[in-house]
Amino acid sequence: xxxxxxxxxxxxxxxxxxxxxxxxxxxxxxxxxxxxxxxxxxxxxxxxxxxxxxxxxxxxxxxxxxxxxxxxxxxxxxxxxxxxxxxxxxxxxxxxxxxxxxxxxxxxxxxxxxx
Amino acid sequence: xxxxxxxxxxxxxxxxxxxxxxxxxxxxxxxxxxxxxxxxxxxxxxxxxxxxxxxxxxxxxxxxxxxxxxxxxxxxxxxxxxxxxxxxxxxxxxxxxxxxxxxxxxxxxxxx
Numbered sequence: 335x336x337x338x339x340x341x342x343x344x345x346x347x348x349x350x351x352x353x354x355x356x357x358x359x360x361x362x363x364x365x366x367x368x369x370x371x372x373x374x375x376x377x378x379x380x381x382x383x384x385x386x387x388x389x390x391x392x393x394x395x396x397x398x399x400x401x402x403x404x405x406x407x408x409x410x411x412x413x414x415x416x417x418x419x420x421x422x423x424x425x426x427x428x429x430x431x432x433x434x435x436x437x438x439x440x441x442x443x444x445x446x447x448x449x
Numbered sequence: 450x451x452x453x454x455x456x457x458x459x460x461x462x463x464x465x466x467x468x469x470x471x472x473x474x475x476x477x478x479x480x481x482x483x484x485x486x487x488x489x490x491x492x493x494x495x496x497x498x499x500x501x502x503x504x505x506x507x508x509x510x511x512x513x514x515x516x517x518x519x520x521x522x523x524x525x526x527x528x529x530x531x532x533x534x535x536x537x538x539x540x541x542x543x544x545x546x547x548x549x550x551x552x553x554x555x556x557x558x559x560x561x
Binding site for chain 1: 480482489490491492493494497499505507537539541543545547548549550551552554555557
């Protein structure tokens, strides 16, 4: 069965600190995609990254980085030098190949960046 | 490209009323989806479609209906609104090739 677990319900850090959001997933498929989406206070869902199951290279985009480890079924997201604009709910998600692109979302982690 | 658009942005319904939430995309995506997001929760799939004329149930389809007569449009129908349907509804689309879904801005629905 597919499952995405974001154990951190809510995190607060002071601006400029680094913060890591955890994501653990379960799937029986060998081919799948993992995602992170951001939902700022305005409510829209913003796509941040997609990673396929065959690519375990870590990725960095500016202050954002993602660590994918198949051995621990984790896809963690780190924000370096956090800023107030990073305050949002962050969702980790899983999509299995050949399943009509259906996505299973975690419950999200609400991140507060304090000035 | 406008991407995925949804109307209305906000609506209040009385119990038992019906309404249609509109969703349109201009990216020529074959796949479209409807989700609901309850407070403090992730998104749950209501219905989806892999092409015009084809629809299928998701995780929480009860109380909803969909149709897909064109590639661009994917309306969601609530026939007899209930308080349990108070939620934010998101429409999304994808190419069906790499799993990435692109979301509309959402419709906030309040059923009283």
